[in-house]
Amino acid sequence: MIIISNAPFDPGALLTEFQNNHPEAGAAVTFTGMVRSTPERPITALILECYPDLAQNEIAAIRTAAIARFNLIDAAILHRYGRLVPGEPIMQVMTLAPHRQAAFDGAQYLMDYLKTDAPFWKQEETETGTEWVEAKTADDTARDRWR
Amino acid sequence: MIIISNAPFDPGALLTEFQNNHPEAGAAVTFTGMVRSTPERPITALILECYPDLAQNEIAAIRTAAIARFNLIDAAILHRYGRLVPGEPIMQVMTLAPHRQAAFDGAQYLMDYLKTDAPFWKQEETETGTEWVEAKTADDTARDRWR
Amino acid sequence: MKILYFAWLRERLNRASDDVTPPAEVRTLNDLITWLRANDEALDLAMANPKQFKLSKNARIVPWETEITDADTIAILPPMTGG
């Protein structure tokens, strides 16, 4: 399952739906990314821009690669775009595997590739205006460990 | 939150409850362990024995150590005991952190220690009887990487 | 040929897309970017560090060496910050 959407989602409901009907699965790992606002850097919203057609294709390719590499039983990715307020879930990745290490590795692999290869761009909205979030070289490093 | 219980639980509902009201959290990782039955090794049930007082204390200690080590905002562990059928969730670990790597590392740390240091014992029930699950030395190895 | 711009590149150019007709010698994405930059000062400036951009052709990320035709939709993608 791949969902690119500007509608809010319920992380728990998504997990429940994903896990059902797989008696051969022993382990599920779920990653949820949320909009963060801290006292040091308070933001009023996060605005995500997206190229939906490309997002769909690239995420599908990353998902297929993860399933093959870690022998996953299933993997699902949901990513939102649009304007999100602090605390709101931005995206969720879920993996299902016979055992825990494959489920953890698969989820981390998906996250590392999504960070650098999925066409989304974040803008932070504060009291004083909006600012594009800069890409982190740490994200490239995280992705490159899988090469 | 630590729950040691013989009652079924809903992984998704637990996740939704756990994630709420933490605007400073950017990442949540959830691990769910389920009863597994495969065509090669079909089981009718998994029966978990537990020493509840010790489980409560040891899991609390593991949780406190994980929160301190990875600067987690929160961590929760639920572990069932009793008779569970294939597909049923056995346990769930959830971590909440500012960023993704701490959330992933915290969840793996909790899992690795729970596997070797939480007083639960699994018995597989098949058509022909029951059999105690043997502890894996791989679990000791996984735990020891954190030392 | 359709060219799409995203995020801060779109903002700096003040438009989300262009329709262009490059000359026949523009065969690859590399050629296209060189030609676009030569004809657009704002784009040239915004792409001063070209290696940070990924390019897509018909909604797939492809290498800069990829051949293109007039029927393709090309996107110029600043470093991504999703996830």
Add this chain to the structure above:
Amino acid sequence: MKILYFAWLRERLNRASDDVTPPAEVRTLNDLITWLRANDEALDLAMANPKQFKLSKNARIVPWETEITDADTIAILPPMTGG
């Protein structure tokens, strides 16, 4: 002193617990296990590979060198297989 047995150890001994009164020279868990094994052939056999067992005192896992008293509840724990 209360002794608790779990999982396959409980099954092999055919009981979940014992109430025992060890002699005064039994000061540590190490001493206790030695004394229990000397007085119970089934336990002695089941614990032939003693290092695989963890021990708890009053619901906390503690080293085998830990001192104990008559008021303590001790558990002998086969390798755990939770998670």
